[in-house]
Amino acid sequence: MSTLSEAFSTSFALMGGLDAKLLGIVGLSLKVSLTAVLFGSLIGLPLGAAVAVGRFAGQAPVTVLLNAFIGLPAVVVGLLVYLLLSRAGPLGQFGLLFTPTAMVIAQTALITPLIAAFTRQIVADAWREYHEQLQSLGAGTLRATFTLLHDTRFSLVTVVLAAFGRAIAEVGAVMIVGGNIDGVTRVMTTTIALETSKGDLPLALALGLILVGIVVVVNASAHLTRQWAQRHYG
Amino acid sequence: MNPSRRSLLGLAAAFLLGLSGAHAEDKFITVASTTSTEQSGLFGHLLPIYTQKTGVQVRVVALGTGQALDTARRGDADVVFVHDKAAEEKFIAEGYGVERKEVMYNDFILIGPKDDAAKATGKDILDGLRKIEAAKAPFVSRGDKSGTHAAELRYWKAAGIDLEAVKGAWYKETGSGMGPALNTASSMNAYLLADRGTWLNFKNRVDLKILVEGDTRLFNQYGVILVNPAKHAHVKKELGQQFIDWLVSAEGQKAIADYKIGGEQLFFPNAKK
Known part of the structure; x- marks a missing residue:
């Protein structure tokens, strides 16, 4: 049997078997990445909108930096977070290295620029369109920021989904700060890397297919939620 | 705040509690070890036996020997379990390790x-x-x-x-x-x-x-070393030593010898009595 067809049959067998270990790994992947997306959104959405609406010196360089940091290599973010959280580093006393919390921190650092940069673009476009209207209504900068965030919320869902995609798919950062510890910090991507290392390519690919499936399910639920929300509140 | 946003925050709080709760009550040590011990499947065989006996979870971070020793130097592990005698002796000479004990070999x-x-x-x-x-x-x-x-x-x-x-x-x-x-x-x-x-x-x-x-x-000798608590005060001295003592005990040595793939023994215990 070829590796590809073996991978497909293995992935179906894995999903059908509902292996407790696999469920634990999938659960941790979702937990870590969804938490990172939540924190990334709490920081990135207001930050991006503020950069779009606010008028301050250095707006252009900040915009450039936000856009540039979308391309931050995961492994570099992982290394920085590793050095921060290591016992020898500034935050070492908390003992967070090699824990899921460390993985959340790394993924949050990875996706916050992405959320902020795209939010800035979307809100800036809306701002160009509505700022006279908002100003005539007497809305201050803060008020305008949140109004625009609210008005563009359906576009921002796509931004948040893109961030989720980047978080759950990355392996470089979580491998370094999590350590791929069996049963503690082992997620989908680090398991795939490990099985590839063992030369079990069909199993690695099967896990990859499951990961893609999960990402599709998350996106589909977001899509349906959005449709539902647009019908009710649109 | 609308209901959907409130439930989202509740969900986040639950995640965080779950994340921190997962390692609050457990007794565990962190072992920096090599890719060979992990990828050969030895730890998958050995650690459940130890955890069942003692209730202590052993968290293995599998790296190359050089990186594993560096991780321990930074204080991010309690025990190192590696295979490069010269580098291990240097590690101890620098004061980062307490004592090196030979555990097993393969080739x-x-x-x-x-x-x-x-x-x-x-x-x-x-x-x-x-x-x-x-x-x-x-x-x-x-x-x-x-x-x-x-x-x-x-x-x-x-x-x-x-x-x-x-x-x-x-x-x-x-x-x-x-x-x-x-x-x-x-x-x-x-x-x-x-x-x-x-x-x-x-x-x-x-x-x-x-x-x-x-x-x-x-011949490829593996050694195990407790990270020096004098260098890193948070090192779990008792739990780490307990794991090392078990590895070199008759019971631990037998568990190592018992690990086979296709009837072939992978590691040969040779701790000094």
Whole structure:
């Protein structure tokens, strides 16, 4: 049997078997990445909108930096977070290295620029369109920021989904700060890397297919939620 | 705040509680070890036995020996379990480790293509390497400061080959763990030095096979060291020592000897009584 067809049959067998270990790994992947997306959104959405609406010196360089940091290599973010959280580093006393919390921190650092940069673009476009209207209504900068965030919320869902995609798919950062510890910090991507290392390519690919499936399910639920929300509140 | 946003926040709080709760009550130690012990499946066999007996969870971070020792130097592990005697002794001399105890050994093997164009097959590792170099046959090196990489460099030197002088396109430094290096070798049909444990557990062999084995120089000793609590006060001294004591005890040694793949024993316990 070829590796590809073996991978497909293995992935179906894995999903059908509902292996407790696999469920634990999938659960941790979702937990870590969804938490990172939540924190990334709490920081990135207001930050991006503020950069779009606010008028301050250095707006252009900040915009450039936000856009540039979308391309931050995961492994570099992982290394920085590793050095921060290591016992020898500034935050070492908390003992967070090699824990899921460390993985959340790394993924949050990875996706916050992405959320902020795209939010800035979307809100800036809306701002160009509505700022006279908002100003005539007497809305201050803060008020305008949140109004625009609210008005563009359906576009921002796509931004948040893109961030989720980047978080759950990355392996470089979580491998370094999590350590791929069996049963503690082992997620989908680090398991795939490990099985590839063992030369079990069909199993690695099967896990990859499951990961893609999960990402599709998350996106589909977001899509349906959005449709539902647009019908009710649109 | 609308209901959907409130439920989202509730969900987040639940996640965070779950994340922190997962490691609050458990007793655990962190062990920095090598990719060979992890990828050969030894820890998957050994650690559940230990955890069941003691209730202590052993969290293994699998790295190359060099990186594992560095992780311990930074204080990010309680115990190191690696295989490069010279580097381990240096680690202790610098004051980072308390005491090195020998646990077990396995052996290195020279892997290469079945047709063995360089004629490296034999009983002598140095001779095998000389033939590979003479033929400029593709050779994959770990190049990652791991124990296996250190051993490989020792063999080249012992074979009288100055690697820096003869390095060329045939010598490929991959900077990767044992498994990825094996994957690279199998896709290029190249030679490489591997540890037997990872090889036995490795599934993507394609046209590779063992060419040199059994040379006494290929002996690969593993040692275990407690990270010095005098350097890093948070090191879990008692739990770490308990794990080390178990590894070298009759029971731990038997558990190591019991790990087999296809009837073949991977690691040979040799702790001093």
